[in-house]
Amino acid sequence: MKLNKKQLFHIAEDFFQQQGWTAFPFQKMTWDAFLAGKHGLLNAPTGSGKTYALWVAIVLNYIKNNPDYKTKLKKGLKAIWITPLRSLSNEIEQTSQRFVDGIGLPFTVGIRSGDTPTAERKKQMKSMPDLLITTPESLHLLLASKDHQKFFGNLNAIVIDEWHELLGTKRGVQMELGISRLLGLSQELRVWGISATIGNLEQARQVLLGVDESRFRESVLIKANLKKEIEVKSIIPESMDKFPWRGHLGLHLMKEVVDIINSSKSTLIFTNTRAQCELWFQGLMTNFPELAGEVAMHHGSINKETRIWVENAIRNESLKACVCTSSLDLGVDFAPVETIIQVGGPKGVARFLQRAGRSGHRPGETSVIHFLPTHALELIEASALQKAVSTQAVEDRLPYILCFDVLIQYLCTLAVSGGFYPDEIYPEIKNTFCYASITEDEWDWCLRLIVHGSSSLQSYDEYKRVTIEEDGKYVITDRKVAMRHRLQMGTIVTATDVTVKYVTGGYIGSIEEYFISKLSRGDVFVFAGRTLEFIRLKGMVAQVRNSAKKRAQVSNWQGSKLPLSAQLGELLREEMINFQTGKKRTPEVKALRDIIIRQQRESIIPQRDQFLIETFKTREGYHAVFYPFEGRFVHEAMAGMIAYRISLLKPITFSLAFNDYGFEILSDQEFDMQEVLDNNLLTPEMLSQDLQSSMNATEMARRKFRDIAVISGLVFTGYPNKLIKTKHLQNSSQLLFEVFRDNEPENLLFRQAYTETFEQAIEEYRLFDALERIQNQEIIWKACEKPTPFSFPIITDRLREKLSSEKLADRIKRMQLQWE
Template identity: 40%
Template sequence: MPRRPASSLLAQPSGASGPAPAGGPAGLAVQHWFDARGWQPFAFQREVWAAIAAGRSGLLHATTGAGKTYAVWLGALQALAGEPPAAESGGKPPAPPPLTVLWITPMRALAADSLRALSETLPVVAPHWAAAARSGDTSSSERSAQNQRLPTVLVTTPESLSLMLARADAQERLRHLRLVVVDEWHELLGNKRGVQVQLALARLRGWNAGLMAWAMSATLGNLHEAMGALLGPGEAGVLVQGQVPKTLVVDTLLPGRTDRFPWGGHLGLAMLPQVVQEIDASPSTLVFTNTRSQSEIWYQALLEARPDWAGLIALHHGSLDRAVREWVELGLKSGQLKAVVCTSSLDLGVDFLPVERVLQIGSPKGVARLLQRAGRSGHAPGRPSRVSIVPTHSLELVEGAAARDAIAAGHIESRHTPREPLDVLVQHLVTVALGGGFRPEALLEEVRRTAAYAHLSEANWQWCLDFVRQGGPSLAAYPDYHRVMPDAEGVWRVPDARLARRHRSNIGTIVSDASMSVQFVGGARIGTVEESFVARMKPGDCFLFGGRMLELVRIREMTAWVRRASGQRPAVPRWNGGRMPLSTTLADATVQQLALAAEGRYDSPELQAARPLLEIQQAWSRLPTPDTLVAEALRTREGWHLFLYPFAGRHVHLGLASLLAWRVAQHAPRTFSIAVNDYGFELLGATEVDWPQLLPQVLRAGHDAPAQEALAAHDDDGALLHEVLASLNASELAQRRFREIARVSGLIFQGYPGEKRSSRQLQASSSLFWEVLRKYDPANRLLAQAETELLAQELDIARLRESLVRMAGQRLELVQPKRPTPFAFPLMVERFREKLSNESVADRIARMVAQLEEAAGGEIPVGDAQDVRRTLAFGQEQPPDKPVKGSEDATPAPRRARRPRKPSKPLPPL
């Protein structure tokens, strides 16, 4: 593989101003290393070096490819490496120093790439240091060697770090640690893996006085809060922001024509010619999709469009085998691959220098995600980065303009640490008990030095202790839940070697449905696919995986044995994840674009392309703006519809729709069908509703006080939470959350490495615990946590509350159009897809579009049902976060209303 050009190593060219690096022999070695490449360090890199030399901790925030890695790494070498020791007698090289730097990455692929980058400087700057990686991809022989002696620098993941803390000799092995670096902190901060890192850092600080901690990120909006989560409450740190000039181009591939009545995924593969053209014009391109299913579809479509690209384009996602992923990554680095279709598996800081172009299929759903993916191109100072959005929905044209304006204004999403997830704390207690034991008073003080548990109450702490000691009152009779016990000296330890092995094999907070291996009969392993997908197949069925069409031969011992197939239309596997709602930042920016269109300002190419759609929406109804809330009441042969457009993301819209339907039902018994997307929601009832009178009341929650005051009062007494839970099938939703909590907390044993347990077994176990605890231990804190996480994550209750307050302050524009508007039409299609087959959906969509286009003037040609059917059939090109009915990854829907009864008298056509 050719050597990477020096310009990728993250410093500015020689001739830039600034003093030379300092720091003794290592500092001189760094200077020589720079001089050999004709570089000088950036000002922010020197600032980080000075802070590390002074023993300070902090957060480094700089654009992707600006030089964050070498800012922290070279600072660590200058401050900590010292002089190489003299050789031992007989010329034998001395043993490397003990573990000094711990480098934490969120992904295994990033761990391997980080190790390569860090190792590049060691021969010159610190030849006596050793570096290695430890993750789920580490071989057993490497693990065995590390168990004997850890390297000086270890690149690892949060899960592997927790495993190290679970060793009885953990304190001795880690007592020389001087610096912990957390890469891509934004990726960990907002979830339980970030809480896991916080607890580990608190443990390490207790063992190592003066331990430094640094985090790096390129896409954070709340920098001071992010640094506080890293360092703990009240701890001072250094916030360094790297201002390195870098050209970032964000644009949108425009379709040949814009349908005025779009539906989710209707563009999709219609944009294939433009995508092929962009890939053809660039030496190396990354094509990002939001889901693994979508990546499989687009990879196959590109190969069908350009068979001559076989061997020049590849596929990369987390379910592919490690060897396949590594081959693709090396091909990108060496410039041998022209394009790679990928998911978030290549989102983070892996350095692929040859990549010049990034395409984003569909909406990125967030500004930070788009920035992160844009940074995969031009990954070096001075090189421009370019990302183009490929819309799969006409309204995503507006999102493209909105994302570009948000980036220009510096509006990036904030991320917040979860508050007191007790399942993670319970797991940590068992880990610490294995890692030498603990005394409760001292450990409580340590835990409270984290941002996540800064306000942990004595009652919750005591409950966690009781839970790990005997599983609570309902499980006290079962020895498997007597995991931690105090010894005669008052130190809490794990007394049972079998329980210790169980815990070590299940450490971590990443929870996913059980997966099956996919393997050729008599051949190589290809990767993994969720059991819920394969369970619906029978031998002889075909599916698309790893860019190949495969035929299922048999299922045995959690392995799907396959062979190559051809000539049939394959199914596409679906994996958990991808249910990404539109972020608040991007949603607000999108509404700002709609406000410009409402004023007749179509200044950007995207708004010009979407103009036919937006002008029809404006003519038949209204365009939403920051000051107006648009609602549409419509009567069709199906019943009475209400369309509302809060632009708050599909999670919030699910809660809002259910809440409003429940409030309406308090006035008179009614049933509704619900459809949601990122822009709004639909309520469909079989009986007439006086929406002009009723809607303002239900939005104000029935209070006579001013709307915003009423909502605030509603929230204070907890009535809003009660209403939200009452309006949904909350028990079913909370039980889903509990299944994950039960795995993290150790209630459910997932099996030893290599042991395969089906998702059906795990679900049965979690359901049993759910029922037992609700009946015999209703005060169990994990039950309460399931409800809390349901509100915070599944329904995003904070954003729902903010949306209600904002809606109450907006001017309600209730329109009664004669037919579905361009904004209403995709919501109707969402509902059709849940109850109709592809065949009937295609006919229905084509007929409705033809009717609507005729009413709008019929200026734009309309495709027939065959065109629609082709789009539906080829991979079900629906929005990336759209769950499939009946699949395990589908979010349980609220209790659905009965299908509206057919009215006794005929209703007007559309």
């Protein structure tokens, strides 16, 4: 006899009671919606019980349709749980298994990712678990297997966890395609996403479910209204530089950080980059050796065993503190840590809230986050973040449109798995948000590319991957082509990593090839918290030994510069006014009082409707500093564009510097700022053309094209342990880029390289919005006698590119004294 809703809920509530819990309203709403056959998006913060919201719903739905569930179990895969991070899998597995064991349901839960042993994968192919926890890449590898229809035929649910992390990335597009295929294979499939708060939740639901209106009408958006109290405390130095500068990464506040570590049971210290993470860990070990063994480090390049050890040590509270990057931002569901420290501006409200939520990681508990400024002006950012926390002003995640490289990879995946008929697959693809606007001509072009290579590559057999059988089925029959495709599936194209090992053989981690390629034998560098001497590069393995030298360069990574989000830029501009009037009596306002007074005396603090430009002369030349407060990506593009526009009025060369608050144009000859303003140089008109001329857009597009060529399979990255060097990859993709530019400018992949350059690397839409805003503001040009406190961080940023940290500190001290 079938159970009714009340009886089904009773099963779950009994389990909750045994654990000493009560189900939240949002969990019950999710169970209800799922049992009613709906798709949906659940908006819930990390640590709120979201796994139980959906896993319980899936299990109750199975019980509803199989009342004799305790004696008769239908074999096969019933649900797939997608997680963007492998590190979350174990946690989800334990939570899911705990529930089914607790209610006496003989379900099995399995994990399938890059870390899953081969034997376990083979076992799964013979007999799938009831719930499979996997990543977007591993799901596509399953879709590439010959028997994939057999696996997915009885699938009832797919849950995409941390959907906000996938949205606005090519992995998200890959997920859209994966969902479209599963919906084609299983009529009963429910699609659900779990997302933290983002600005465009409704659009996030639309992207998840695709453009089929009936499916969207049958879906719900459920919000877990769990009020989370977040307390932001700024760490303020006893004395403030009158001329704030960045470059010391906040290390001068290390003693205050150690005091916080010692007064807390457990602390996470979040840095924005892996290099900063290494520096902070090194600094703590050098200056406070008594913390050895009590403080660890965690980032994505450290080997898996060490990362798991650190996560477990935080869980069982055997570590006092951990210096980490965003590798611990998401879910890794250890017991709540007591305290969070954020080093430097987090560049986005959502990221800041996510990190704050790691503390008091239980519903109803207050999260405490300490904000450590790396230069004085970041205290304004701290103040803006406090406002953002109270208003929940979080960023949108903008979805990608028409990623032809991901589509071409997907078509090859289907061709490897036993083949596909274009007429059957085309409607599925048109139903996704990413490809809703694809035309028949573009679709035919993609099909021609995988069969013949593009028009300029038809003479080369290596680009002919797919054959068409007599009945019109598209298949890959060549075993070598199939193997190469399977090895290269996925959309994460990073710079090639080099394995770092001791000469004696111990594995330490992996580091980007471009950093290692700059080292000579005997060079000393810091990595994974150790000081290492470089011996030699053997294939893709860097051999090293420990070094006792005190001075070493810090390993760095190319993805190390996060841009300020538009929302945080807006909040910063608003917050300026509070600092100017002095009405706010916060510790941040008090600490910055002298700097603010000095800035007002020598220039102004721009109000919301004002745009400030400062000019002054030093021994270096003539400086013009602009303050849009839009983040370094936008400033880099705007600086290049304005310098180009000035050079059209008068032949002149510039050097440029920029940070999150503004940018500097420096020249050895004077130019007339009034002429610049009179000629409307700060206008969005002719923006695309001027960007093309000023940013070397072709060079940027050429670099973007390397990733597109790899994802679409035009360039092969190599076999395991025989990876092709980044330099050679760049050369082969550049060759294709030149061929398309000269012979086939209408090539969709070639055009995509430019689209991505303008939309992602330059953020043209944000630049356009910023210039439109400036047009409606009062432009105030201040001719100053010397650099102002606001301009100082930008000037010192430029010097940091040229000088070692010791020389830079000396130089800055001299500059500060000179300008005092």
